[in-house]
Amino acid sequence: MRRSKIEERTKQMAFLKNVWYCAGFSHELDDAKLLGRKLVGEHVLIYRTESGEAVAMSNVCPHRFAPLSEGHRYGDNVSCPYHGLEFNAEGQCVRNPNGDKGTLTDLKAPRVARLKSYPLEELWGILFIWMGKPEKADTSLIPDFSMTEERPGHRTVFGFHKLDAHYELAVDNLMDRTHVQFLHPRLNLGTDFRDDFERRYSTEQIGDEIWDYHCELNAPRMPLTAILWPEAPELMEYYFDVRWNAPGHMLLDAGSVAANTDRKIGSHTPGANMVTPIDEHSCYYFWNNCRDSNLDSAEADKGLQHGITDTFANEDGRMVAMCQEMMDGETDLLSMKPLLLPSDEAAVRARRVIARKLREEAEEEAREAADNGALEAAE
């Protein structure tokens, strides 16, 4: 009986809660902006306080449910766009401009009103939000994306997209390198995909972290290599290594280097690829790309920015949305018994980690509920 209850609970919880999700980028909070974003089924408000701290809280005013992101800022406070309730950076209501004395100067506020506030961490230009119980938020669980931060000798470009598909379809896409030759012919070597220089790939799981390695050896130089590394030789090694952490954090450690070297000579372009559910049928895909070559080239900036944006909007994003549509409303891929290919190993391992973690969360919740029951009975 216990078991079936946990299974039911697991099913209800469509998304992991006690994990970090990407909520966007630091630069999105410039100019005192109030950023409203639906993440993991919840409406979230994010902004930067005057002291520079990024904070996150519910974007839903408890009065009549107006989106606070449409309101105004007064210092670190946000006033609701509808009737002006004012909340501080902890989400506490601190002012009701329409108090019961009938004048605007009445500062009496409903002290009981408090917005749900979310742990928010800002690292390497990326915003990470914790959607579960705040007391469980542990910043050591944030995957390392330091190698994608803009710093001397490195230049980073950014972007994000809304995809009309369940977030796991987007993770599948990013964990898989075999689609490149079919879905992205322009990114391919400009040769027929049946061509046949050496490729190597392998998958490795270390705890709950999954690595998918892929490289092309002794491959001819691609046209777009010239943008990143004008001095590239004719014989190249291209590598794309993907590191996954639950639920949707992928480091895409990629580079174009001289063939038969130790990968040090060439252009390195690691990027953070982070997928965050909006709801059961859509998700955000946040990405950055940090290069260590041709840094001051506006052409390289633009080429990467437009190239990645275009690829996602018209190729990957379009494809995962089409797959979602062919699924006729179903969001649980595995329930549709898909064919498993050897190349799916990384994606399937990721799905298994997510499934196990969902189960663990359900068990934990059941245990806590039981403990609370015991506590209450004892009192």
Add this chain to the structure above:
Amino acid sequence: MRRSKIEERTKQMAFLKNVWYCAGFSHELDDAKLLGRKLVGEHVLIYRTESGEAVAMSNVCPHRFAPLSEGHRYGDNVSCPYHGLEFNAEGQCVRNPNGDKGTLTDLKAPRVARLKSYPLEELWGILFIWMGKPEKADTSLIPDFSMTEERPGHRTVFGFHKLDAHYELAVDNLMDRTHVQFLHPRLNLGTDFRDDFERRYSTEQIGDEIWDYHCELNAPRMPLTAILWPEAPELMEYYFDVRWNAPGHMLLDAGSVAANTDRKIGSHTPGANMVTPIDEHSCYYFWNNCRDSNLDSAEADKGLQHGITDTFANEDGRMVAMCQEMMDGETDLLSMKPLLLPSDEAAVRARRVIARKLREEAEEEAREAADNGALEAAE
């Protein structure tokens, strides 16, 4: 058991039936127009007969459910746009052009076919429709909007909007004056809203009628006052008194008058503000505005017409639709346990009257069903 059945019935009936709703304006029936409108979940056809009477009936042809409002008029009859069944102003089918003799001249009509007809009253340029049992329609229950009728010394402008929100969210909006300074900065005094001249407000309930009084005393003249009353002094009193009757009838009795007078010197602009549900997720907002000053000014006509339209489309309508969206599909606001503020008194009283009336309708229906059962058993 009786109780739970009534509660169930109350829940099923999302909208009050035995009340008058605004269906539109008299001028919408000009030029023999067939007006098709979805009101309180039902498709309604409204038109004016040749003798001048406005009539309402189902807009759904009983044959294949074509919208009769797309058809043609022959005198007081309406013919269906699809196969030409003709209905008279009582909704009775009077002609089937495709009779069983196989010629067009066969006038045999299915006498059994009769459209549901609705009591419709036309008062002060406004159309009021009764969605409940016709025998219960009592015109004395129509709230008085005579003060908004165009007549010598008075000029009235009109408009309506479709709002993507449950009608009670629109009633909340109209019953609340505190949002003006936040949502309508242009309508405000052009000053920072923290400014601080005297405001007074109070709420009063007389039976099921609710009054919400609001005035600004010794306030500086607003820019837009000049349009209505070019001779306005520098020190003004602005009043906005709202009278509410179930389910969505609001008289907005407003004016701009000289400060410290008996409100007689100045410009008076009462308006009818009437909200009618379309379905659970949308509603119509009908409004008029009747002024007693600057009557012949096309600028005043246009200023009011455009100003009110613009305010509703871009400010109130946009806001209630955003709130509805933040509620993620929920339409029953109270089930979401909103924060109650002192300024909500009028809106909350209105919701309570609606809730009680819904319960009364459910009880009445249960009683009638029981009586009918007893009657049948006796026969």
Add this chain to the structure above:
Amino acid sequence: MRRSKIEERTKQMAFLKNVWYCAGFSHELDDAKLLGRKLVGEHVLIYRTESGEAVAMSNVCPHRFAPLSEGHRYGDNVSCPYHGLEFNAEGQCVRNPNGDKGTLTDLKAPRVARLKSYPLEELWGILFIWMGKPEKADTSLIPDFSMTEERPGHRTVFGFHKLDAHYELAVDNLMDRTHVQFLHPRLNLGTDFRDDFERRYSTEQIGDEIWDYHCELNAPRMPLTAILWPEAPELMEYYFDVRWNAPGHMLLDAGSVAANTDRKIGSHTPGANMVTPIDEHSCYYFWNNCRDSNLDSAEADKGLQHGITDTFANEDGRMVAMCQEMMDGETDLLSMKPLLLPSDEAAVRARRVIARKLREEAEEEAREAADNGALEAAE
């Protein structure tokens, strides 16, 4: 108990399965095209092999559900647009370009992967698909549309539309001739529809085939007759005879001939009118029109093509979509108790045949399930 189970099954099966549906036209498969189309709730891929045979299979890749119609052809094989799995014309997976040896030349394919394949017949330029059990597909059940085929002395034009309505509403529309004068005033005689020359109509049912006869005797020549038959006399006979076969196949046998002849002198324009469900709320309407007069006239081609397209898009299609909308989401017309008119005889007979066939399919399935159970028990 058996009975109620069959009724439940009948209800679940919204559409007949063991029948032929129109899937499109032969010319849609020109230029090696991969045609993806949703038919009777299933995603179907149709194409022509190099030997000229038209084949149909599931359009959903079993790997990640990408639409194969977005992929590429290699001879008679189709490769998935996402990860390149290749399927042959029987739907068998024959190649995985991303095999487990890690190179592109690995041809190992998951032999277990096989797309559902559908019997497809190509007759008279029309594609017919069988959505039920393949072993039951019997080509003798395809209704005869040979008279609509382009051949010496005959010229055929084609078209199709997507209608936002349940397919039976479209069948109703096509089985009914009485709407012409109301919905298509341009197709009428340019006279007031109350005019009164002789019309005759009758309905006949032969087994499960229904004929609806309609003609106008001694009618004045219509303007559009001149396009088809420039030498037409002033006194005409117009006939429209509709033959229906389940579920949505209608031969519209129409012509404009000299009055009081044996129908041999004049212009004959039989057409296939075929309605295929997409899902519960939409359908395809496929049509052709084959004339035996004025064959080389580009004006006649264009007039028919544009005229029929325009009529369906703006008149019939618009009307059935409006009716569907007035039904507020209900798709089962009869459950809404529509008024029946004498002119509905043909359409009602068609609905009764469909309902009986749905019941028969449910019974057959129940019987087969029972037999299988007995078989399994015996083993």
